[in-house]
Amino acid sequence: MAPRVVVVGLASDFGCQVQITNIEDHLLEMLDVIDLGYWQLASSGHMPAEYDIAVVEGAVTTLEHVELLKRLRKTASVVMTIGTCAHTGGIPALANRCDLDAAYSAVYGEGSDVARGRCAPGPVHSVIDVDYQVPGCPIDTDEFLAVLSKALQGLADPLPGDPMCAVCKTKENVCLLDRGEICLGLVTRTGCGAKCPSLGRPCTGCRGLAPDANFDAARKVLASKGFDPNELDRRFDLYNAVREGVR
Amino acid sequence: MFFRVVDKERLPDLIAGLSSDHEVIGPIEKDGRFVFAPISDPSQIRLDYDTTLLPPKKWLMPPEETMMHFNCADEEVTDDTVVASPRVLFGLHPCDINSLLLLDNVFLQGHVDPYYKARRDNTLIVGMSCTPSPTCFCNVWDTDEVHWGFDIFLTDLGDRYYASLRTVKGAEVLDRHVDSRAVTEKDTADFQQVVHEFKQGFSNNVDTAQLPVLLDAKFDSPVWDDFGSECLSCGACSMVCPTCYCFDVKDRLEVDQKSGARVRTWDSCQFKEFAAVAHGQNFREDRSSRLKYRYYHKYWGYLSKFERVLCVGCGRCTLACPSGISPVKVIEALQAGGSR
Numbered sequence: 001m002a003p004r005v006v007v008v009g010l011a012s013d014f015g016c017q018v019q020i021t022n023i024e025d026h027l028l029e030m031l032d033v034i035d036l037g038y039w040q041l042a043s044s045g046h047m048p049a050e051y052d053i054a055v056v057e058g059a060v061t062t063l064e065h066v067e068l069l070k071r072l073r074k075t076a077s078v079v080m081t082i083g084t085c086a087h088t089g090g091i092p093a094l095a096n097r098c099d100l101d102a103a104y105s106a107v108y109g110e111g112s113d114v115a116r117g118r119c120a121p122g123p124v125h126s127v128i129d130v131d132y133q134v135p136g137c138p139i140d141t142d143e144f145l146a147v148l149s150k151a152l153q154g155l156a157d158p159l160p161g162d163p164m165c166a167v168c169k170t171k172e173n174v175c176l177l178d179r180g181e182i183c184l185g186l187v188t189r190t191g192c193g194a195k196c197p198s199l200g201r202p203c204t205g206c207r208g209l210a211p212d213a214n215f216d217a218a219r220k221v222l223a224s225k226g227f228d229p230n231e232l233d234r235r236f237d238l239y240n241a242v243r244e245g246v247r
Numbered sequence: 248m249f250f251r252v253v254d255k256e257r258l259p260d261l262i263a264g265l266s267s268d269h270e271v272i273g274p275i276e277k278d279g280r281f282v283f284a285p286i287s288d289p290s291q292i293r294l295d296y297d298t299t300l301l302p303p304k305k306w307l308m309p310p311e312e313t314m315m316h317f318n319c320a321d322e323e324v325t326d327d328t329v330v331a332s333p334r335v336l337f338g339l340h341p342c343d344i345n346s347l348l349l350l351d352n353v354f355l356q357g358h359v360d361p362y363y364k365a366r367r368d369n370t371l372i373v374g375m376s377c378t379p380s381p382t383c384f385c386n387v388w389d390t391d392e393v394h395w396g397f398d399i400f401l402t403d404l405g406d407r408y409y410a411s412l413r414t415v416k417g418a419e420v421l422d423r424h425v426d427s428r429a430v431t432e433k434d435t436a437d438f439q440q441v442v443h444e445f446k447q448g449f450s451n452n453v454d455t456a457q458l459p460v461l462l463d464a465k466f467d468s469p470v471w472d473d474f475g476s477e478c479l480s481c482g483a484c485s486m487v488c489p490t491c492y493c494f495d496v497k498d499r500l501e502v503d504q505k506s507g508a509r510v511r512t513w514d515s516c517q518f519k520e521f522a523a524v525a526h527g528q529n530f531r532e533d534r535s536s537r538l539k540y541r542y543y544h545k546y547w548g549y550l551s552k553f554e555r556v557l558c559v560g561c562g563r564c565t566l567a568c569p570s571g572i573s574p575v576k577v578i579e580a581l582q583a584g585g586s587r
């Protein structure tokens with residue numbers, strides 16, 4: 001029997017779930033190998049009580065999210081996160097850089113009753129153990145399928161630890177740092193094929209910090225190219241305000 | 248080897264002629280730098296190029312290639328054989344031609360790599376003389392000259408090329424596609440003058456005397472930590488290196504969970520995972536040891552096996568390293584003694 005998969009969303013723009021709909025070429029094939037029990041974006045029914053693989057999008061921002069994640073972890077044998085919000089806390093986690101209540105008031109108005117039980121926004125792994133991760137904002141559809149395959153086969157899928165520059169070189173891109181742009185590929189986890197730099201756009205760090213990156217040396221690189229070295233940290237915060245414990 | 252002289256204005260005839268039955272790969276401009284890419288019109292080619300972003304190895308060993316397909320349901324494995332159409336690498340500088348000879352040692356001796364060999368056997372090499380740029384240091388390895396490993400080598404004499412014909416095939420294609428004439432004493436005198444001026448043009452004259460001894464004697468030098476602290480472990484140096492040949496092998500499963508492909512991709516000894524083995528052990532955990540390993544392999548390990556260093560002084564790593572680490576700087580620091 002095909003493993004039952006549920007797809008749920010926490011705090012996010014659901015862009016990564018939309019990306020799943022963009023796998024048109026393989027969507028039917030995918031449905032041959034999984035029993036898609038629930039898909040928050042596309043389902044009108046409720047989540048089943050039993051499932052094997054929980055796919056989670058979004059950052060944890062409320063106690064309700066915390067409870068949901070604990071339930072998912074308890075029920076599913078495999079938990080897989082998709083997207084930057086789930087992986088690093090992403091954009092929602094930027095709120096950690098200011099007073100949370102003040103941030104909610106600024107966005108929704110003073111005293112508005114939103115996000116009850118709100119908590120400091122964070123990645124999924126800050127609440128439960130995660131088995132597989134598809135980083136990126138949004139996720140790459142091929143990478144999603146590759147990681148899903150690993151999960152279905154029970155194979156380990158460690159994320160690469162090195163930064164973006166090597167694959168960018170194989171694309172024969174002229175280094176954006178030499179073209180007057182601050183590119184975060186120096187410290188960002190590889191695996192996307194250097195998509196943005198290959199289109200002439202600097203890397204914004206959506207795949208998270210490369211564990212093997214040399215942040216100190218990268219600051220020096222920025223300084224040597226005439227930039228303010230603190231810009232590396234400031235820009236990297238966009239998707240990586242929470243850095244501790246992110247794998 | 249014998250020689251002919253080709254007027255410069257006749258060169259497009261050679262490129263056009265080769266294009267009739269070969270894919271011609273030559274240097275073209277990309278965002279202010281150069282890449283080796285297929286040429287559809289002889290006017291695209293930029294023979295004034297200094298160096299290219301990626302070396303010519305990408306046309307013999309692409310950054311990613313499929314080695315085999317498999318199907319678990321049928322327990323079938325199909326080797327992917329390279330169907331290599333005739334190809335010309337046009338305008339290669341001496342350093343890059345020398346780099347292919349170093350790769351040949353690895354891929355064509357002993358266990359022959361069929362993917363590399365298929366492409367190599369179908370590739371004609373037309374070399375071109377160059378002008379030393381500030382990052383070149385081929386002079387210190389004697390890779391500023393090339394005496395084999397090409398079919399035709401064209402030395403720019405201003406209004407004409409001094410064509411060295413190394414292979415019968417090279418002589419045949421030159422004869423077939425372009426008007427050439429016999430070499431005169433004046434041509435050879437001009438060739439000697441051009442070579443003399445070329446040799447004077449190098450700005451890096453790093454002392455490489457007794458480098459293997461120096462490397463072994465300086466194994467614990469603080470120089471390695473100095474450079475290691477600046478290394479981003481990004482692997483850019485390996486990707487752009489014309490002589491780095493390491494690759495990683497991965498299996499990719501199709502959505503059907505039955506079929507898949509085995510692919511190989513360029514790898515780098517600067518990646519932490521490179522020396523990781525079972526039980527979580529890693530021979531080169533810290534980046535200083537990885538950087539050091541790169542130098543020991545290039546300038547000692549390969550040398551001890553093939554009697555050449557695994558570097559042709561093309562300077563691509565110097566241009567690609569965001570931190571500006573270069574072999575010239577590292578060797579100079581070792582020669583100087585302590586820290587930089």
